[in-house]
Amino acid sequence: xxEVNVGPxxxxxxxxxxxxxxxxxxxxxxxxxxxxxAWENRCPHLDGxxxxxxxxxxxxxxxNDDRTSRGREFSKEHxxxxxxxxxxxxxxRTGRHPTNQAIRLRKVPVRVExxxxxxxxxx
Amino acid sequence: MPDELKSSLxxxxxxxxxxxxxxxxxxxxxxxxxxxxxxxxxYELIVDVDAHTQEGRFWPxxxxxxxxxxxxxxxxxxxxxxxxxxxxxxxxxxxxxSLSGRVPHQSGPRESVSNPDKPGAAFVEIAKRSxxxxxxxxxxxxxxxxxxxxxxxxxDVEVYLARAYCRWxxxxxxxxxxxxxxxxxxxxxxxxxxxxxxxxxxxHPQIVGYTICAVRHKPIHHNQxxxxxxxxxxxxKPLVFHxxxxxxxxxxxxxxxxxxxxxxxxxxxxxxxxxxxxxxxLPERFPKLKTVWVESGVAWIPFLMQRLDHEVLLRQSEAxxxxxxxxxxxxxxxxxxxxxxxxxxxxxxxxxxxxxxSTQLLxxxxxxxxxxxxxxxxxxxxxxxxxxxxxxxGLNAAKLFNxxxxxxxxxxxxxxxxxxxxxxx
Numbered sequence: 001x002x003e004v005n006v007g008p009x010x011x012x013x014x015x016x017x018x019x020x021x022x023x024x025x026x027x028x029x030x031x032x033x034x035x036x037x038a039w040e041n042r043c044p045h046l047d048g049x050x051x052x053x054x055x056x057x058x059x060x061x062x063x064n065d066d067r068t069s070r071g072r073e074f075s076k077e078h079x080x081x082x083x084x085x086x087x088x089x090x091x092x093r094t095g096r097h098p099t100n101q102a103i104r105l106r107k108v109p110v111r112v113e114x115x116x117x118x119x120x121x122x123x
Numbered sequence: 124m125p126d127e128l129k130s131s132l133x134x135x136x137x138x139x140x141x142x143x144x145x146x147x148x149x150x151x152x153x154x155x156x157x158x159x160x161x162x163x164x165x166y167e168l169i170v171d172v173d174a175h176t177q178e179g180r181f182w183p184x185x186x187x188x189x190x191x192x193x194x195x196x197x198x199x200x201x202x203x204x205x206x207x208x209x210x211x212x213x214x215x216x217x218x219x220x221s222l223s224g225r226v227p228h229q230s231g232p233r234e235s236v237s238n239p240d241k242p243g244a245a246f247v248e249i250a251k252r253s254x255x256x257x258x259x260x261x262x263x264x265x266x267x268x269x270x271x272x273x274x275x276x277x278x279d280v281e282v283y284l285a286r287a288y289c290r291w292x293x294x295x296x297x298x299x300x301x302x303x304x305x306x307x308x309x310x311x312x313x314x315x316x317x318x319x320x321x322x323x324x325x326x327h328p329q330i331v332g333y334t335i336c337a338v339r340h341k342p343i344h345h346n347q348x349x350x351x352x353x354x355x356x357x358x359x360k361p362l363v364f365h366x367x368x369x370x371x372x373x374x375x376x377x378x379x380x381x382x383x384x385x386x387x388x389x390x391x392x393x394x395x396x397x398x399x400x401x402x403x404x405l406p407e408r409f410p411k412l413k414t415v416w417v418e419s420g421v422a423w424i425p426f427l428m429q430r431l432d433h434e435v436l437l438r439q440s441e442a443x444x445x446x447x448x449x450x451x452x453x454x455x456x457x458x459x460x461x462x463x464x465x466x467x468x469x470x471x472x473x474x475x476x477x478x479x480x481s482t483q484l485l486x487x488x489x490x491x492x493x494x495x496x497x498x499x500x501x502x503x504x505x506x507x508x509x510x511x512x513x514x515x516x517g518l519n520a521a522k523l524f525n526x527x528x529x530x531x532x533x534x535x536x537x538x539x540x541x542x543x544x545x546x547x548x
Binding site: 020026046049056087089 | 135136138139140141142151153158224225226228495496497499
């Protein structure tokens with residue numbers, strides 16, 4: 001494993017994302033609610049560039065107490081990254097698919113030191 | 124901190140941009156090129172039997188070939204008024220294919236090309252980028268917005284648009300790229316014009332067959348079509364049924380989400396046409412006519428085989444032309460792979476076995492539509508042996524469409540290197 005400096009934390013918006021390629025490995029680094037997360041830029045579906053898609057709030061089915069539906073609403077808490085190849089979505093904090101939690105992005109260790117972001121690459 | 128985690132710069136850090144509808148196809152499909160390099164770069168032939176034009180960008184070029192002055196005037200007037208695809212019976216406000224922008228390539232292509240003003244050149248350049256990066260030797264091109272044209276209440280619009288599209292393809296697009304092939308769109312609402320198109324365009328070497336866009340209510344077993352099918356059988360080129368979505372179909376108006384309609388509609392039309400084709404014994408009447416069933420995935424195939432076999436055993440008097448079981452006729456037909464339902468691999472394996480996929484299945488990408496499949500959708504299937512993968516990815520299509528088994532695609536590494544050099548310059 002090797003740790004790589006991918007730039008200053010101050011260059012991120014919140015919520016925001018940057019995707020880096022280093023030595024053939026691609027990593028998406030996300031800032032959400034003041035916390036950094038990093039995932040491999042590889043969709044578990046068909047290996048698409050999952051981290052290079054749009055950031056969108058999780059869509060939810062809004063159901064009332066009497067079980068009637070108000071239709072769909074965007075979540076105020078959960079933000080997803082959407083793979084641009086086919087639209088598969090993953091929670092930025094957990095890397096998991098909203099419906100099937102077993103389908104998920106591969107985590108990449110990330111930390112901030114003296115304002116710089118470091119990710120740990122495989123191999 | 125452990126030694127192996129010592130902070131350091133490992134090579135150059137390159138930032139990758141968000142993918143949008145304006146992203147170059149080569150960057151969009153970069154991961155597909157890497158899959159080609161790792162998984163099937165040594166395969167003798169890769170054929171994609173179903174990819175699409177996004178006619179919106181090229182519609183003005185196609186309208187130039189409209190042979191009816193009144194309809195051409197109407198179309199150009201609509202174009203000037205801001206309508207992107209004049210005369211097409213699609214409702215713009217009911218277009219959800221891009222998942223509200225989540226899948227940008229469905230909304231394109233908006234990427235730049237080297238020669239935007241030369242007719243056909245933009246489409247060809249973008250298509251070539253896609254086949255180079257998916258590692259495809261030959262691609263069969265279908266329209267997109269014209270998939271619904273069979274439901275257009277104006278029969279003459281279907282005829283003249285079919286002819287304009289076909290002429291644009293034959294006179295403008297195909298001469299620019301020998302790796303691209305296409306099919307004749309049959310305007311089935313006017314059988315005389317279908318026959319005229321077969322006579323006029325059927326011998327073109329890059330026209331590899333004939334297509335019935337399946338979104339239509341015309342019963343395909345009607346006697347009026349028998350002379351047409353005989354002509355197609357005589358030509359030796361296959362008849363291809365291409366499925367599509369149609370939310371306005373009365374049954375589908377009960378469905379309140381695009382996903383529901385999309386999941387059922389593509390399969391629905393091929394189910395209906397296949398059922399009519401079998402029950403009316405058309406395989407017996409046209410034993411040499413090869414049929415291909417496109418863009419319905421494969422899960423519907425064993426369902427219909429079981430269902431029709433069951434019914435025919437009980438109600439033989441209603442299908443008296445059959446000499447074999449429906450599933451046996453279906454096992455002689457060809458099917459495109461996309462969208463390959465891969466969630467339950469055991470079920471998929473049983474499906475492949477039942478439909479004789481190793482000889483009857485043809486890889487299709489459906490690029491650039493939102494649910495496209497790269498060739499890795501086949502190469503990564505754990506239950507297929509190497510020969511079956513090679514057959515499905517190209518050799519079956521070569522036999523069916525009479526394509527040469529000759530590599531025309533660049534090595535994946537060369538395609539990747541050329542793009543990298545492009546970026547630097």
